[in-house]
Amino acid sequence: MSAKILYGKDFAAQIKESARAEVEKLKNNFNLTPGLAVIIVGENPASQVYVRNKHKTCEELGIKSEVVEMPASTSKDELLKKIDELNADKSINGILVQLPLPDAIKNHSEEILNRIDPLKDVDGFHPVNVGKLVTGSPALVPCTPAGCIEMLDLAGIEIDGKRAVIIGRSNIVGKPMLHLLMAKNATVTVCHSHTKNLAEVTREADILVAAMGKPKFVTADMIKAGAVVIDVGINRIAPKKLVGDVDFDAAAEIASAITPVPGGVGLLTVAMLMKNVVTAAKLQIGA
Ligand code: NDP
Numbered sequence: 001m002s003a004k005i006l007y008g009k010d011f012a013a014q015i016k017e018s019a020r021a022e023v024e025k026l027k028n029n030f031n032l033t034p035g036l037a038v039i040i041v042g043e044n045p046a047s048q049v050y051v052r053n054k055h056k057t058c059e060e061l062g063i064k065s066e067v068v069e070m071p072a073s074t075s076k077d078e079l080l081k082k083i084d085e086l087n088a089d090k091s092i093n094g095i096l097v098q099l100p101l102p103d104a105i106k107n108h109s110e111e112i113l114n115r116i117d118p119l120k121d122v123d124g125f126h127p128v129n130v131g132k133l134v135t136g137s138p139a140l141v142p143c144t145p146a147g148c149i150e151m152l153d154l155a156g157i158e159i160d161g162k163r164a165v166i167i168g169r170s171n172i173v174g175k176p177m178l179h180l181l182m183a184k185n186a187t188v189t190v191c192h193s194h195t196k197n198l199a200e201v202t203r204e205a206d207i208l209v210a211a212m213g214k215p216k217f218v219t220a221d222m223i224k225a226g227a228v229v230i231d232v233g234i235n236r237i238a239p240k241k242l243v244g245d246v247d248f249d250a251a252a253e254i255a256s257a258i259t260p261v262p263g264g265v266g267l268l269t270v271a272m273l274m275k276n277v278v279t280a281a282k283l284q285i286g287a
Contacts, residue, residue: 042101
């Protein structure tokens with residue numbers, strides 16, 4: 001195996017450390033303890049694990065954490081009312097609605113997320129924040145793609161002038177990744193399920209981002225020798241077995257650097273959320 005393995009925990013620790021220092025500064029200089037409210041509706045076990053993890057990380061870093069548990073029977077209007085309350089609550093700087101929502105209100109996800117004050121939208125999904133990202137004045141950026149960029153920076157991997165290819169065009173990963181890489185002066189191609197000759201395109205990538213949700217889909221022959229491979233995919237192929245979108249062992253023979261799954265990009269997301277809570281608090285006080 002020749003590639004350098006980019007372990008998420010190393011970068012997550014650095015991101016959290018810098019968030020912790022910022023939290024200290026906000027406390028000392030502005031008497032402000034940043035606060036995050038996470039709303040969880042219903043009892044999805046995976047969501048419960050994610051929310052616990054976010055709560056624990058907040059506590060580690062000195063961020064106030066409020067978990068708002070609402071029953072699966074919660075109506076759209078009840079949820080909107082709760083968001084309005086949190087929008088008005090000065091002790092809360094970041095609001096996050098854990099997805100997916102229960103089936104009964106799932107269709108209203110967009111309206112519900114759009115109710116969050118853009119200055120408190122720590123997931124970076126609000127159209128105002130999406131618009132800012134696209135026009136080049138990013139404020140709150142979706143955590144997973146932002147974490148990938150932070151990792152490349154921390155690992156000293158040059159983006160400027162590189163050819164980047166992203167597989168996947170979702171609002172959560174692919175599209176924000178396009179704008180973040182372009183802002184760093186990469187030349188970016190975004191592929192999706194209608195892309196013809198995918199392997200031909202991916203083989204041009206100096207930086208290849210796989211975010212499609214297809215286990216081990218990206219094989220070694222789709223990767224240029226020496227490329228940096230970022231695997232965002234998380235696929236459960238057995239009750240206790242997670243794999244990425246990249247065929248890791250074979251890809252590691254040809255890439256210069258690669259993120260593992262599990263243990264790669266997934267660990268950066270919560271760290272970036274903490275960073276976004278700090279950024280949101282600063283934006284709100286104009287610091
Ligand atoms: P979506 O399902 O929303 O998007 C998948 C994208 O992949 C779509 O744009 C789709 O194309 C494209 N795609 C699917 N099949 C192919 C194919 N055969 N060839 C080319 N493109 C294809 O997924 P997400 O972006 O939400 O998530 C992607 C992966 O990342 C998942 O495994 C998810 O679990 C993981 N993830 C991990 C996170 C983390 O680490 N914290 C956070 C978010 C996601 P089209 O648009 O044409 O349908």
